[in-house]
Amino acid sequence: MKLLVVEDELHVRERIAYGIDWENYEIEVAGAVGNGKEAIIAVEKDCIDIVITDIHMPDMSGLELAKMLQNEYPHVKVIILTGYDHFEYARDSIDYGVFKYLVKPAENELVRETVVRAKQLREQELNDIHNIAFLKMRWKEHLPHLKQLFYKNWLNGRYSSWELDKRSQEISFSLAGKKFVPVTLDMDPLAETNDRFLADERPLIQYSLFNITQDVMEGTDSIVLQDDDGLTAIIFFAPASEEESGFQLKVNQQLSRLLSTVRSCLKLTASAGIGTCVEDHALLPIAYKQSRMALQERIVLGNDTVIPYRNDAPAKSPWLNMNDLEKEIEMAVETGNESKRSELIRILMDMGFSPSHQIADAKEMLLRITALLTRIVNSHGWSLRETLAEDYTDFMNFNQLLAKEQLVEWLHRMMARISRSISERRRSGTHITVSEIMAFIDRHLYEEELSLYFVAEKMYMNYSYASRIFKEVTGSSFSDNVLKLRMEKAKELLATGIKVYEVAEQVGYKHVNYFSRSFQKYWGIKPSEMNK
Known part of the structure; x- marks a missing residue:
């Protein structure tokens, strides 16, 4: 089940999105956004099941969002979380199909229980839609x-x-x-x-x-x-x-x-x-x-x-087991699983390099291993020389290995080198991607709808992937980084004497009052007090 948190107050948004262990309840936080427009983009781009939303937010209220979801995405369970305990709001929420109306401050436990109940209802609806008889029919159609x-x-x-x-x-x-x-x-x-x-x-x-x-x-x-x-x-x-x-x-x-x-x-x-x-x-x-x-x-x-066919029938041989073993070795090298690599090297030694085996068989198996490692490297579009670096010469001289102990050490070193290279290049690619996202943010800081959904769409990226790598590299959420950049840029502009409303526009705020509240909350002073 995918949960979307819509809340303009950063600390409340972070508390709900990241202060509750949603994974234990098989709930994925698909996003945490600050206004209704971002929420609509999120629902359109992702398969959202549950939405927690505040009522009072810039541009679109939570009730307007609930009404839109009821019309366009009636399966979405909407939970209102607001500081306003007004009868009119509660009545409207019923009209708009809101699942639950919670009044702040709502404890994490209450929020969690409410979301879990909404999840259970959604699961029941899905089960009714995809009933067993229907699935059996589809399975029968797909079976041939x-x-x-x-x-x-x-x-x-x-x-x-x-x-x-x-x-x-x-x-x-x-x-x-x-x-x-x-x-x-x-x-x-x-x-x-x-x-x-x-x-x-x-x-x-x-x-x-x-x-x-x-x-x-x-x-x-x-x-x-x-x-x-x-x-x-x-x-x-x-x-x-x-x-x-x-x-x-x-x-x-x-x-x-x-x-x-x-x-x-x-x-x-x-x-x-x-x-x-x-x-x-x-x-x-x-x-x-x-x-x-x-x-x-x-x-x-x-x-x-x-x-x-007139020659001998095929017979069971160790080479058949080698096919399975090669697949496992490739997986262990690709994922960097050191303990699994060690286990597979031990199995290799038992299969082809025990005293009972012929020298010719051992040499053939060694050729297969070098071919496998070469194929793993080449499958990424890399050359052995650039991947193995200082180990390249030793790799090419594999036929000079004389003892079983030398071969074991050689295998450990070559597999570890290839695994490390794969990992480093992945991390490098991730850092480059996040740098590109940060550069995009800097160029579009004035855009009011600067959300991760907006960035992912413009950069032709998957939203979930972008969200994960951004948090992994920067250590903070996308919205936190955007807020930090906007507030720092606003402080810099205000220091040059530019008017408050002009600064608000340049850092992506349509409403100057909302900008002023955000600025004061972030820096502890009002924008108008910057040059006093």
Whole structure:
């Protein structure tokens, strides 16, 4: 739930926005603004659920804001917090759909309880809108797309072991107790005598093959999808207890029927490559690559044929686990998680550098590690030389590492260097962004509607991101910084003898009385007393 605080008194605004531990109640303070106009911008730009607002504010009263929200955003729960205990105000607040009318000084506990009740009401409304039956209907509509995405990513080896298990459960497809045979289908090159299709219509022909395959395979134990290259893929599956020879015979029969149907419908031929049968679902991506390699043999064997892969079936090896480990290493390096990096280095040592392993395997694993670290650096658009700095030479001489202890130290140092570089560049980018925001504020200090929403929009930034980095770098809120700059600028201008109303305009205040009150509250003296 997102909460917006609208209050022109800075200390009250800060007390409500930051003096209550809203996170414990799953409430996010999306903004804390000083007037109704800023509030409207905030509601328009963000998905605000609850608004706490004062009544008396410059330009727009809290009741006017409540009325506008009732007309434009009726889902927003408005809580009035004011020092005026007038019957007329309370009556109007009821007319404008205000959730609760609180009179200052309201203790933090009362404000918190009121907001939590408003949150509960909003959650109930959302639950009524998005009821279970509706969600089930939407899920059923979306499920075919999710299944196709899962099968495609599975075939292409994009899932780690735990992801594969998790994703398969999400689409209710059990991987256990099955054996699999992957097949790749492709339309054969068009013959010179073809007069039905043009050469540039190959994508259409491939799509026709996919549709025919879906129709022919309907009702069989198979999954049909289109790969990233436009090729049609089939995953045949059978119980693990079924004889492999019988399973393969069934696959061949169904493929023969399919290619015959393609000839009849399109007057063209297609060919199929069959991968080896696997029971370990983690091996399916390798078997699928085999099916694609088998298909390439039609150059020799001719078109309109089914070609099995004839070499050894894939076997489980440490290299499959390495794929998962590389993803974890990349995450640990990117996030700067030192303890996780140490744990993964230990696992690496056990996998490839124990006394029982061959030297050739250890060297190959070391090559993979250097390639992984290089890829991490290059993915940011950086070079190894500028990223590793003084460690660059040692990185390039990795083949001179002679002992396991040397390798462990080398891995720790290289991963730490890359993590540190990523972190430093992120911080540098953050500081540059905040400097740009501060420069923008300085140039637009005269603008009355100078809010973080206004700045974020003009600088093409996300409001939530801008708010977080601004507070992180400066240590204070956007509104505090703007107030400080305005008051310092106003003091400087008044010292030169400029009239109060002119100064008010130059620092973004439309009403001179409101400016005078703010100035006196900030500096302890009235603007008119500056030169006395």
